[in-house]
Amino acid sequence: xxxxxxxxxHVGENSTRDALVExxxxxxxxxxxxxxxxxxxxITGDFVHDGQAEQYQQAEKFMNKLHSAxxxxxxxxxxxxxxxxxxxxxxxxxxxxxxxxxxxxxRKSDNDSGFQNIQGGQWNFPIVNKFDDxxxxxxxxxxxxxxxxxxSRFLSxxxxxxxxxxxxxxKLDVAIKKIKQKSPNSTVVLYMHHHPFYFNxxxxxxxxxxxxxxxQMMANKVDILLFxxxxxxxxxxxxxxxxxxxxxxxxxxxxxxxxVPFYEVDTETKGIQRL
Numbered sequence: 269x270x271x272x273x274x275x276x277x278h279v280g281e282n283s284t285r286d287a288l289v290e291x292x293x294x295x296x297x298x299x300x301x302x303x304x305x306x307x308x309x310x311i312t313g314d315f316v317h318d319g320q321a322e323q324y325q326q327a328e329k330f331m332n333k334l335h336s337a338x339x340x341x342x343x344x345x346x347x348x349x350x351x352x353x354x355x356x357x358x359x360x361x362x363x364x365x366x367x368x369x370x371x372x373x374x375r376k377s378d379n380d381s382g383f384q385n386i387q388g389g390q391w392n393f394p395i396v397n398k399f400d401d402x403x404x405x406x407x408x409x410x411x412x413x414x415x416x417x418x419x420s421r422f423l424s425x426x427x428x429x430x431x432x433x434x435x436x437x438x439k440l441d442v443a444i445k446k447i448k449q450k451s452p453n454s455t456v457v458l459y460m461h462h463h464p465f466y467f468n469x470x471x472x473x474x475x476x477x478x479x480x481x482x483x484q485m486m487a488n489k490v491d492i493l494l495f496x497x498x499x500x501x502x503x504x505x506x507x508x509x510x511x512x513x514x515x516x517x518x519x520x521x522x523x524x525x526x527x528v529p530f531y532e533v534d535t536e537t538k539g540i541q542r543l
Contacts (some may be wrong), residue, residue, distance in 0.1 A: 269402055271308035271507045271530045272296060275461075275496025276520040278348060279330065280323030285523055292528035293330055299336045299543065306339045308374075308399065308430065309530065313346025313409075313461030314520075315368075319361025324368050331372045340374035342397060344406040345459035346497065366390055373444040383451070384385065384441060394440045394446075396412050402455045402535050407474055409462035411436050430462035430476045441485050450488060455535045463518065464495065465507050479510065488512035496520035501529070502533040503540070514538040 274296075277289050300306050316323035328360065334341060341530045350358060370386065374397070383396040393408040412431025432440075447456060462476040464483070476482070492515045504516040515538055522530055532541045 269308070269399055269536070270532055270534050271310055273310050273312070273459075273494050273517070273519055273533055275311075276314040276346070277310040277311070277327075277330075277523055278314055279327045280320060282319035285317070286326065288526070288528055290331055290525040292337045292523055293333055295528055296339075299331070301337075301338075308404075308492065309334060309339050309341045309470040310404070310459055311341065311343040312345055312459050312494055312519075313348070314348040314496065315365075317348050319348065319350050319358055319364060320417070321364060324364045327368060327452055328371075332366075333472075335408075337370065341372055342404055342406060342459075343369055343373055344395075344460055345369070345408055345410060347410055350410055384413065384448070393436050396443055401451065401452070401453070402457060402523045405440070405443060405461065406483065407432060407436065407440065407458070409460050412478060421518075427536060432476065432478050432482065434478075437481050437485070440482075444485055444489050455491045456489065457494070457509060457533075457535065458486060458490045459494045460491055462497050464493070465504060465516070483511060485515065486511065491515070491538065492535065493517070494519070494533075499524045501531075501542075515540060 270432060274292065277284050277475065279289055280286070285361050288296070296309070314446065316327050331341070345365050350361050369391065384392055385395040386392060391408070393411055394405065395406045409430035409432055412433025444456070462518045464476050464479045488511070493513050494517050497520055498518060499521040501519045501521050502517070504518065507516045510516065515533065517540060519531055522528055529542050532543055534540070
């Protein structure tokens with residue numbers, strides 16, 4: 269199958285950003301207008317800029333446009349979806365994201381995946397969706413932040429770093445093993461917001477702190493790893509070889525480039541194309 273990867277839309281940051289989001293969505297809709305079956309759209313966090321109600325209202329308008337054009341969507345949260353400037357822990361913003369994502373994330377594959385993605389009206393990360401022989405596993409790289417001590421949370425408010433947290437990592441370990449036992453030849457796509465690898469001088473302030481255990485879990489078990497957060501685009505081929513993953517890609521600049529690029533990923537050929 270083929271799917272589209274976009275990230276870091278930052279709806280509500282300013283009028284220029286919103287105009288670029290609209291341009292991006294129009295570009296995607298036009299590109300696949302003639303296809304009866306549209307590719308899946310994968311969004312790896314920071315859909316909105318501050319987690320505010322009016323920003324999610326604007327985001328709903330964009331998502332309605334995609335849905336009306338026949339696209340299914342998977343998404344995971346980023347730090348900006350949960351609070352002011354991506355640096356605060358706002359309970360109301362978290363609830364807004366949860367409602368927004370439940371409304372617009374495809375649920376058609378929930379039963380096929382064998383996992384309970386929603387529990388008590390809230391997301392139960394990691395979330396797992398299955399399309400044919402491809403499993404998509406989404407993580408919340410902010411979930412562990414909410415379990416930190418008040419002092420650690422205070423310190424984290426000065427950075428844009430993330431934590432998965434032990435409970436989510438435990439469930440991820442079970443999920444990967446279950447998938448590999450049930451469908452050893454299936455393709456596994458793991459997606460998240462924060463960077464699980466060192467990338468540049470900004471890494472210290474934007475890192476995923478509990479990444480080492482994640483590395484152990486996904487080595488030679490995950491086929492495609494996608495994330496955003498930093499507003500750059502780069503295929504990390506050194507990490508692909510080190511961890512036995514076919515594609516490792518950071519892509520966070522689709523609306524930070526006037527050409528509004530997006531990536532099309534082919535799970536069969538393990539190829540990626542910038543469009």
